[in-house]
Amino acid sequence: MESSQPQSLGSVLVKELEKSDTPPSSTVSHKSQEEPKEHAITSPLVQKVEDSAGNKDAELARVVSEKRLALIKAWEESEKTKAENRAYKKLSAVGLWESKKKASVEAQLKIIEENLERKKAEYAEKMKNKVADIHRSVIGFLGALKRSSILLWIYLILLCFILVGILVFTVLAFIVTNNGSGHSVAGLRYKEYQLQDYSSWFLKQINNSHNWEHLRGCLVKSQDCNTLSKRYKTLKQYKSAKLTPIEAGCCRPPSECGYLAVNASYYDLTFHPISSNIDCKRYKNSRAIKCYDCDSCKAGVAQYMKTEWRVVAIFNVALFLVLCIIYFVGCCARRSAARNQHSKG
Numbered sequence: 001m002e003s004s005q006p007q008s009l010g011s012v013l014v015k016e017l018e019k020s021d022t023p024p025s026s027t028v029s030h031k032s033q034e035e036p037k038e039h040a041i042t043s044p045l046v047q048k049v050e051d052s053a054g055n056k057d058a059e060l061a062r063v064v065s066e067k068r069l070a071l072i073k074a075w076e077e078s079e080k081t082k083a084e085n086r087a088y089k090k091l092s093a094v095g096l097w098e099s100k101k102k103a104s105v106e107a108q109l110k111i112i113e114e115n116l117e118r119k120k121a122e123y124a125e126k127m128k129n130k131v132a133d134i135h136r137s138v139i140g141f142l143g144a145l146k147r148s149s150i151l152l153w154i155y156l157i158l159l160c161f162i163l164v165g166i167l168v169f170t171v172l173a174f175i176v177t178n179n180g181s182g183h184s185v186a187g188l189r190y191k192e193y194q195l196q197d198y199s200s201w202f203l204k205q206i207n208n209s210h211n212w213e214h215l216r217g218c219l220v221k222s223q224d225c226n227t228l229s230k231r232y233k234t235l236k237q238y239k240s241a242k243l244t245p246i247e248a249g250c251c252r253p254p255s256e257c258g259y260l261a262v263n264a265s266y267y268d269l270t271f272h273p274i275s276s277n278i279d280c281k282r283y284k285n286s287r288a289i290k291c292y293d294c295d296s297c298k299a300g301v302a303q304y305m306k307t308e309w310r311v312v313a314i315f316n317v318a319l320f321l322v323l324c325i326i327y328f329v330g331c332c333a334r335r336s337a338a339r340n341q342h343s344k345g
Contacts, residue, residue: 111221152334159327166320173313176201177306180299182245185255190243192254193299202305206298215301216292225251225290228264238264245307249300250291253283 180198182191232238253259257273257280266285273280279294291297
């Protein structure tokens with residue numbers, strides 16, 4: 001009996017323990033009903049989160065694509081603007097070149113027209129002189145042929161006036177061109193000229209504002225100064241060149257200024273001149289200015305005119321001698337005609 005009781009107590013304890021370890025069926029069934037509810041509640045939220053994340057990714061991709069397109073468009077606009085600017089600069093350069101060439105051609109044509117007009121005027125003057133000479137010769141020839149003392153007197157009187165005019169002009173030309181000579185400069189083959197060395201008549205004519213404006217315009221149009229850099233490629237050639245009086249006086253500053261020559265048509269004017277000569281401040285590297293308003297330029301023009309007048313004066317001396325011989329022959333013809341008329345009478 002005692003052995004059966006402990007066994008029954010042990011079995012009872014084991015059963016109780018099993019009952020305490022296993023949950024009741026109602027609890028298990030309640031939990032199994034709650035799990036689907038929780039899953040049903042959380043699944044829409046997860047779906048919404050996933051949908052919103054997908055929308056954000058699509059929005060970000062769209063923004064990135066728009067930014068990329070905007071950057072590409074901005075780059076295209078920038079390149080287009082750069083290309084238009086380059087094309088505009090090239091067109092502007094071409095237009096500027098065309099305008100310069102046009103102005104240069106027009107200036108050359110104007111110079112050619114002025115030269116033609118001057119030659120035409122000179123030719124007309126020569127023709128008038130020739131016609132006058134022919135008239136005088138015809139009068140003399142008719143007087144000698146018909147032995148008419150009246151025609152010979154007219155011829156001799158006209159020839160006498162011509163001789164007096166040539167003599168007066170020649171004497172004045174020698175007097176006016178007697179003064180003035182160039183000054184040698186160390187290291188240079190050409191001379192420099194000063195305005196005060198020439199006669200007062202030259203000074204009066206050249207310092208006249210109207211006369212000088214006309215002469216200055218002719219000097220600018222002649223392009224003598226602008227062609228120096230083409231004729232003398234190096235500075236050594238320029239310094240060893242023998243410049244004309246106009247080139248030495250109008251195309252460069254006086255040597256006393258101390259300006260350094262960069263080339264034949266450009267001087268370094270960055271420092272103060274060492275001379276007080278006002279021509280040092282008047283000189284500019286501009287093609288239209290140069291030293292055309294300088295006294296040295298006026299002196300160069302005076303020297304050029306002096307040389308030309310000397311040539312004309314020498315020619316007039318030769319012409320005067322020839323006309324004197326003709327006048328002497330005419331006087332002999334008049335005397336012969338007078339004797340014949342006297343013998344006939």
